[in-house]
Amino acid sequence: MSASTTEVNLIDKIQDARQKILAELSKAIIGQQEVIEQLMISLFAGGHCLITGPPGLAKTLLVSSVAQVFDLKFNRIQFTPDLMPVDIVGTEILQEATDGHRELSFVKGPVFANVILADEINRTPPKTQAAMLEAMQEHQVTAAGIRHPLPEPFFVLATQNPIEMEGTYPLPEAQLDRFLFNVVIDYLSPEDELAVVLQTTSRKSEPIESLFTAQDVLEFQSIVRQVPIAEPIAEYAVRLVAATRPGTEHALDFADDLIGWGAGTRASQTLVLCAKARALLNGRSHVQTEDIVALAKPALRHRVLPTYKAEAEGIDIEQIIERLIETVPQP
Template sequence: MDYESEKQAVEMLRAGRAKIDAELSKAIVGQSDVVEQLLISLFAGGHCLITGAPGLAKTLLVRSIAQIFHLKFQRIQFTPDLMPADITGTEILDHGEGGRRQMQFVQGPIFGNVILADEINRTPPKTQAALLEAMQEHQVTVSGKSYPLEEPFFVLATQNPIEMEGTYPLPEAQLDRFMFNVLIDYLPEDDEVAVVKQTTSRRPEKIEPLFTGEDVQRFHEIVQRTPIAEDLIRYAVRISSATRPGRSSSPAFVNEWVSWGAGTRAAQYIVLGAKARALLQGRTHVAAEDIQRLVHPALRHRVLVSYRAEAEGVTVDNVISRVLETVPVPGKGQ
């Protein structure tokens, strides 16, 4: 991409943030942090795990974002009897011209741009694994033949944190493929009143597309090209490293409360996300605040707390907050 094209894409991204918020407000009230984290993952090219109770508009939010970017939206409801072929597609025997029979591949719902994997923890590991290749390689393999997926490609998976009976927790290898674990909480009273009023008095307004899939791919390139100081990269690495127990540099509370810490991919996603957040904030430089704002969503599904922490009522977010307080901020008392 040449300099002029890059400059135009940056300006489009800056000007587009306000328009995105305006379009989303037609369907979504509040949840500004959630919206920001989903947009960051979209612009950085990462997948998201969305955790929240039923009825908090997770599906509506994902569908609305897909409409804004004019992307093909596919929703897959994960159930205990869902098979891998129900996701990837399968080969069928087709009667071609002249009566000659041949195998033809029929695409599954994974062939889209924005895939909502609804209640992903309600399907067995074999079916969950069908997503693994798609998320990492952006392709699926059926009967030994690989089929590329459409670009851009994002998986936004939801899980219900309340009902754990009859669920299959995602293995760490698959959790690590998600850039963020985004928490959707209940709305404040005023926002909830606005939602009830808006949804019971009129039909929802149509969301207008503002961008295209090609624009999203250009944003990916811009995010990767955005410069970041080495001390900020080191800051992200030190935060991730501080969550790992049993190391000489590990804080004492990490050794007590953490069974397994974050790997290198965590720091990679924090840095990528910080670049995207800086651009969304209208800046061409990354600040320490960008990293700090993304540490919780980037680490909460990569840090496993110990039984001792659970017995003492210590959550993974508590541990991450303590880690942030422990690691020196660049330029402030290193």
């Protein structure tokens, strides 16, 4: 993207979109600015998000509000141990045609929407989780040997409750890697929580207006990919990811002790693509090192597996990523 009037217009369009989105979301969501930014980056980068946080922090409200702002079809799927793949994908049923003959017709499941909230995705068995895997990776589902494309854009936001682990089926590493980000929602500050309490108990919140269409989202995703990134910054992203792989020549000294499994190439792709989206959202036409650093945690925390030794010493994945950022030389 060369410096030109077109470039400036594109940056202004994204910047204007960000301000409008934040203004609308503030009608329903108070605080959680970092979480909102990471969701917007994921949407503009065309990827999926895993949202981790305790119950009662407005995860469902946040996702449905984002869908409303972009005038996207939103479906919520509650994952339970008895949920079957057909409950997500859909199934073929026998129907009577106008000429009196019976024929099979495909009835679409709730996955046929633009934004899917997969609530507590780790509470359903692997067979059902696998039904989501094809949808997330291929943007299509297969029923009775026939492929059915999903609407575009297609955006999955899956939630996990980090507290209750009984009766859960941990997501396999291959599926975790399909998520662009692992976004952690934490408790609000006392000031923000007070504002939420006063707002939700005194009056009905204002309705959220639809500002953009599905086509606008696809255009934003196209614009993001045009953002240039200097080779040294892209190399930094690759080196940061490579440093997480124990037993390799690029691993850091502490990796063998603290990291059981490192991130793959998809993590490098995530960092670069999402850094481009972050740059545009912040009014820049190019990526800076700070964009890579800011997104390292959501991009890596679900792709790097700590060792038992790290857990025994009380070192969590957040601390490991912080050490990576401190140790890997920046351009």
